Amino acid sequence: MSICPLDDRYRKETAPVREIMAGPALAQARVEVEIRYLIALSDEPGVIELPRFTTDMQIRLKNIYENFDAPDYYIVLDHENNPTTGTRHDVKAIEYWLRNRLAPLHVPVQFVHFALTSEDVTNLAYGLLINRLLCTVIDVTLSLFIGNLRRFARKHINAPLLGMTHLQPATPTTVGEQLLVFTDRLKRKLREIRKFRMHGKFGGAVGNLSAHYAAYPDVNWHEFRTKFVRSLGLSPLKRTTQINPHDDIARLSHLMSELNGILIDLAQDMPLYIGRGVFCLHAVPGEVGSSTMPHKVNPTDWETAKGALGAANALFDFFARELPVNKLQRELCDSIIQRFIGEAFAAHHLAVVKMLRGLEKVSINTTALLKEIDENPEVFGEAIQTVMRRYGYVDAYEQLKEMTRGKRVTIGELCDFIDTLEQMPDDAKLRLKNSIAHNLMDPSHPPFMREALDFPLYERGNEGDFPRV
Known part of the structure; x- marks a missing residue:
């Protein structure tokens, strides 16, 4: 059972987002950060108590996070939530699980989570996941929709369409021209999103690398931080408190909100064109439009998309407003807020999938198009x-x-x-x-x-x- 429709009614549509952003994926990303940090420590000559791992050992270590699966996740959850022995701390549970996995490999487990705070691991894990989500699911699905809408628009570039301003008849345009307005807007916004990269905070309890320098004062930890964070595909932050200030998620939230606003505009217009009769909505065998009116063929894909985009933007606007604000060096509000990031992207993805389906069901009604202008x-x-x-x-x-x-x-x-x-x-x-x-x-x-x-x-x-x- 699920309390959220994204994991229930729309489970199939949101599966690609779930695979990247759900709880098991976050745990796996945390394990990945811990292991890649451990390997980076072993490559640092100044950390003399941790010998450099051989190539074979590095492969074995990487296999741990690459093969992280559901049973591993449930063991981590038990470390966290066990009634008698639970840590009640998600990252500490990861550390204890990883120590147990590394013990047979004779790795010095005291260097697991060495000089780190949980936010070092968590913010880097979220950075990995969000960058992956943007480059795969979000980009690919949106590009597919833009391409399909572009083809539909080009096919009907010369189909006359009565313009409507203030919902009153206005100068004629064409179906293709009006839809190309949306493809141009979507492409501009997608280009901005493609240039975006998550930030990476790495600096210990209050962000100043004090524990690192206390243990190994001769190591250039600032240089180490820059190199390690960049190795994860993230932009290093030089000065922080205990946490990533979340300016990156705030910026991304604004970008996604703007993108969704364009999609809402289109999702609103399409049912209006269908209602005017200038677009035909094809019935799908077996589908029902109304529980009482048998004749109904409704633009439900577009309407569902509009609602999902509204829900996504409610979350994105909340992220942008709340995440950059924290008391002094740290409070825990951002931790629970970030857990809803996957829901926001899932709602966006659901909307684009619905709009793809909606576009497949639409064709133009040339007779109605000409009749409107004739009248x-x-x-x-x-x-x-x-x-x-x-x-x-x-x-x-x-x-x-x-x-x-x-x-x-x-x-x-x-x-x-x-x-x-x-x-x-x-x-x-x-x-x-x-x-x-x-x-x-x-x-x-x-x-x-x-x-x-x-x-x-x-x-x-x-x-x-x-x-x-």
Whole structure:
């Protein structure tokens, strides 16, 4: 049983995030940090009591965290929560478990967790997990969605669409143009996320490496810290309290919140297009839209996505606001807050998966697209008055306002009006009237729109290509 729908109803969709961010994964990452630190200590010549590990021994040590499995996790939990012998401390439980595993290898176990505080291990473990999650699940799934949306948009780059501003008819655009707005926004945000890297704090109880220098004053621990943290793919922090100040998670939370805001915008628009009838939503055999109305085919994928993104942003906003604030050198609030990071990313991932499915069920309704514009020809007033201005009509806007504002006009009336414009050359009149007529009759020639361009599906940047998924 689970109290969270992400681990119950949506367990299948969120599995990739769970594999990286759930409790067993965090424990495994902590073990990885402890072992890689132990190996780094053995490579430090100044730590003379810990001989350098052979290549074979390093492989055996790495196998411990690479093969960390469910039974190992439950043993760690027992070390922590056993009613009589439990540590009630998650990282200390890891240390005791690891000492037991290393004893048969005749490793000097006193160097396990040497001069560290639990936050040294935990923040580096979270850094490993979050970087991995971003580079794999988040990037790959979002890139796939951007690619699919891009293809759908390019396919319908010339399909005319009645614009709607303030939920009122506005200048026509195209289906493709409007969807490409979202792909451009998503790509810009994804590029920012790709440049992001988690920070790494390493410095002992109050961040100043005092215990390290007390034990081995001749070792350059500041240099050791920089090298070790970078070996984990993290950006080293030079000055900290006991904890990573979480400015990295705050920044990432803002980035994810902004990304989710773009996705919410799209998830909100798609049901509106479907409700207008300009997009068709295909029924899936066996699915039910309503428990009482048999005819219903609802845009539930998009609506579920919007709700999940809202839940994710509630958490991301909370992280950004609360995590960077700690009393003096340490309080424990950040510890429990960080345990919800996986839920935030899982909710985001669920939303993108739902939007991928929703996009697969949608097609355009050309008849409805043309009918909407046919019933609102006054929306061509912007183009007409702008062309009029080119040819010297100072009161062009006022003339079109008088003719169209709050009124219904026909295409014939618009064409007759254009014919009365003596200052406008005949070829300009013809082009204007043909553009209007083509938009109403031929979806391959929308008015005032540039021809479809051969957009690249993925754009090359300094951060590399979008992955081919």
